[in-house]
Amino acid sequence: MGYFRGFAVTFRKMFEKRVTTSYPRDKRPKPARLHGRHVLNRYEDGMEKCIGCELCAGVCPARCIYVRGADNPLDEPVSPGERYGFVYEINYLRCIHCDLCVEACPTEAITESKLFEFSFTNRADAVYTKDELLVDAVTGRPRHLPWEDWRPGDDAMTSGWMRATSPSGDASYSGRVSWSGELGHGVRAPEAGQSDGVDSADAHQTDDEGSGAA
Amino acid sequence: MSAVDTAVLALDPLLSGDLDPGIVGIVILKAVVAFTLLLVSVMLMIWFERKLLADMHNRIGPAVAGPFGILQTLADGIKLFFKEDLIPDRSDRAVFKLAPYLSLVPAFLVFAIVPVGGDFSSGDGTVTWFGERTYLQVADPPVGVLFFLALSSIAVYGVMLAGWSSGSKYPLLGSVRASAQMISYEAALGLAIASVFLTSGSLSMHDIVASQVDGSWNVLATGVVPFVVFLVAGTAELNRPPFDLVEAEQELVGGFHTEYSSLRFALFFLAEFMNVITMSAIAVTLFLGGPAGPILTDTLGWVWPVLWFSLKVFAFLFCFVWLRATLPRLRYDQLMDLGWKVLIPVALGWFLLIGAMEVADARGWPLVPVVLVGMAVMAGGALLLIGAVSKARAERLADLERVELEGESV
Numbered sequence: 001m002g003y004f005r006g007f008a009v010t011f012r013k014m015f016e017k018r019v020t021t022s023y024p025r026d027k028r029p030k031p032a033r034l035h036g037r038h039v040l041n042r043y044e045d046g047m048e049k050c051i052g053c054e055l056c057a058g059v060c061p062a063r064c065i066y067v068r069g070a071d072n073p074l075d076e077p078v079s080p081g082e083r084y085g086f087v088y089e090i091n092y093l094r095c096i097h098c099d100l101c102v103e104a105c106p107t108e109a110i111t112e113s114k115l116f117e118f119s120f121t122n123r124a125d126a127v128y129t130k131d132e133l134l135v136d137a138v139t140g141r142p143r144h145l146p147w148e149d150w151r152p153g154d155d156a157m158t159s160g161w162m163r164a165t166s167p168s169g170d171a172s173y174s175g176r177v178s179w180s181g182e183l184g185h186g187v188r189a190p191e192a193g194q195s196d197g198v199d200s201a202d203a204h205q206t207d208d209e210g211s212g213a214a
Numbered sequence: 215m216s217a218v219d220t221a222v223l224a225l226d227p228l229l230s231g232d233l234d235p236g237i238v239g240i241v242i243l244k245a246v247v248a249f250t251l252l253l254v255s256v257m258l259m260i261w262f263e264r265k266l267l268a269d270m271h272n273r274i275g276p277a278v279a280g281p282f283g284i285l286q287t288l289a290d291g292i293k294l295f296f297k298e299d300l301i302p303d304r305s306d307r308a309v310f311k312l313a314p315y316l317s318l319v320p321a322f323l324v325f326a327i328v329p330v331g332g333d334f335s336s337g338d339g340t341v342t343w344f345g346e347r348t349y350l351q352v353a354d355p356p357v358g359v360l361f362f363l364a365l366s367s368i369a370v371y372g373v374m375l376a377g378w379s380s381g382s383k384y385p386l387l388g389s390v391r392a393s394a395q396m397i398s399y400e401a402a403l404g405l406a407i408a409s410v411f412l413t414s415g416s417l418s419m420h421d422i423v424a425s426q427v428d429g430s431w432n433v434l435a436t437g438v439v440p441f442v443v444f445l446v447a448g449t450a451e452l453n454r455p456p457f458d459l460v461e462a463e464q465e466l467v468g469g470f471h472t473e474y475s476s477l478r479f480a481l482f483f484l485a486e487f488m489n490v491i492t493m494s495a496i497a498v499t500l501f502l503g504g505p506a507g508p509i510l511t512d513t514l515g516w517v518w519p520v521l522w523f524s525l526k527v528f529a530f531l532f533c534f535v536w537l538r539a540t541l542p543r544l545r546y547d548q549l550m551d552l553g554w555k556v557l558i559p560v561a562l563g564w565f566l567l568i569g570a571m572e573v574a575d576a577r578g579w580p581l582v583p584v585v586l587v588g589m590a591v592m593a594g595g596a597l598l599l600i601g602a603v604s605k606a607r608a609e610r611l612a613d614l615e616r617v618e619l620e621g622e623s624v
Contacts, residue, residue, distance in 0.1 A: 006540045006541070007536065007540050009540070010270040010536060010539045010540045011270070011536070013269070013270050013271065013272050014266075014269040014270055016272055018272060018273065018274055019272065020273055020274045022274065022277065
């Protein structure tokens with residue numbers, strides 16, 4: 001009778017709950033640290049964080065970042081330092097979203113957002129220019145480009161959130177703020193260490209964007 | 215009325231008197247309605263199959279075109295219509311173009327002989343439309359069952375010629391498999407049906423249904439075995455899983471229709487699913503009393519038989535999809551073994567047993583000894599068959615062993 005057991009299995013399956021998500025219409029929530037496309041961040045006063053040091057371009061294994069630095073104009077500086085990112089381009093046909101550029105950046109200027117659903121129709125669109133990568137000068141949110149599919153909340157926590165949770169790469173680290181504030185996000189509160197019994201998931205929740213806005 | 219008239223006019227009481235435009239109109243109306251109904255039901259069947267299969271696989275299935283994706287087939291049809299129509303360079307062009315119609319036309323024609331309604335228990339299976347009495351059946355040829363067998367044989371030509379004329383190796387392999395499978399299972403199918411018309415005493419579909427009134431359905435009257443044989447052989451005849459070696463995607467790309475595209479492919483697809491429906495309808499007619507069932511209201515009384523008929527057909531369609539969702543494909547030798555060594559002997563033996571019982575009934579012989587003698591004769595036959603098969607196998611194995619031993623000594 002084992003032959004007929006298979007029929008019972010397929011029959012039972014008809015009444016079970018589906019696990020399918022109708023993707024473009026419904027989406028599952030994205031993991032908080034998902035590696036999506038990059039954003040270039042600003043300080044809380046609107047200054048760009050990028051100093052044009054080209055470390056990101058140097059570390060990029062896919063060679064998809066092109067940066068050229070330039071001296072800040074004295075009367076109208078773009079970044080607080082001596083130099084700023086004059087040209088900044090990332091080719092998303094090559095980027096592998098390894099996050100090495102984010103780790104290399106000395107000023108937390110480049111970070112990865114959760115946005116990955118873009119469908120360009122030509123190669124020029126695939127190369128994101130500095131204008132497209134830079135966050136809005138007023139709200140500090142990433143720019144919504146026409147070929148990107150966003151859902152509410154997708155553009156939240158695009159700043160140095162990853163670093164704010166564990167700046168030294170040590171999961172048990174907690175306490176001292178060692179990162180700069182960001183436009184639209186403020187200064188992130190340090191997260192509780194993950195090995196001292198505090199539920200780290202809770203810490204993620206309280207660490208939402210804008211929580212420490214000055 | 216001469217014999218020729220009877221055959222041509224297909225025994226419909228509508229046509230027994232003088233012909234007038236109204237009667238011609240009803241005949242045309244019936245043909246058009248049957249044609250449209252079949253097309254629409256094929257469309258729904260494809261949707262139903264995909265949806266149910268998805269349910270059984272824990273998926274969602276077509277969900278975008280129309281409510282619950284019910285217009286998916288229509289969308290697919292429109293897409294196929296606008297696709298490029300390819301004819302391979304090495305194909306036999308005329309035959310290549312003919313083959314899809316050889317598949318499709320028989321599928322349509324078979325449905326014409328199926329009585330889809332009519333009250334057989336208290337009436338004679340006719341309904342009265344526009345003041346004329348008529349069958350709910352496009353035609354009722356006196357050789358109905360033979361007509362069905364003949365058309366399903368022609369459908370084999372469609373598959374065979376499609377594969378052969380494509381001028382390509384996978385379609386050819388697919389069509390060789392198809393013709394071997396369909397021809398060998400048609401024998402079992404025919405023998406199972408033969409039991410039915412021994413019991414019913416007629417080849418006309420209308421009379422077969424009429425002989426099954428009062429719940430004496432053929433599925434029991436013939437003793438279930440022919441019904442089971444019919445179902446298995448019918449599934450194989452339809453090239454449905456688990457007998458879909460013809461189109462075994464993993465081995466043959468798409469089988470006999472690999473080289474077909476656009477509308478010609480759509481015709482094959484249509485024919486395939488139409489055959490599923492007509493085979494279910496034939497099974498219901500032959501074994502499950504056709505439109506038989508309680509008539510619950512007097513007003514619109516003709517609707518009830520149609521409803522019962524549809525429900526029974528639907529149960530078969532559900533089972534075909536269920537089979538597809540559950541069973542893996544048979545190997546080719548298993549398929550041939552099942553057809554030739556199991557189904558045909560069983561169907562033939564059962565046919566002879568029923569024949570003996572009919573003769574005993576007619577001559578007034580006692581039933582029990584006849585059945586016992588019949589069983590004994592068949593058991594003897596089965597033993598002889600098994601003996602012959604095992605002897606042949608033993609000799610083959612011995613030959614094999616000898617060859618291997620000689621190979622080693624060399």
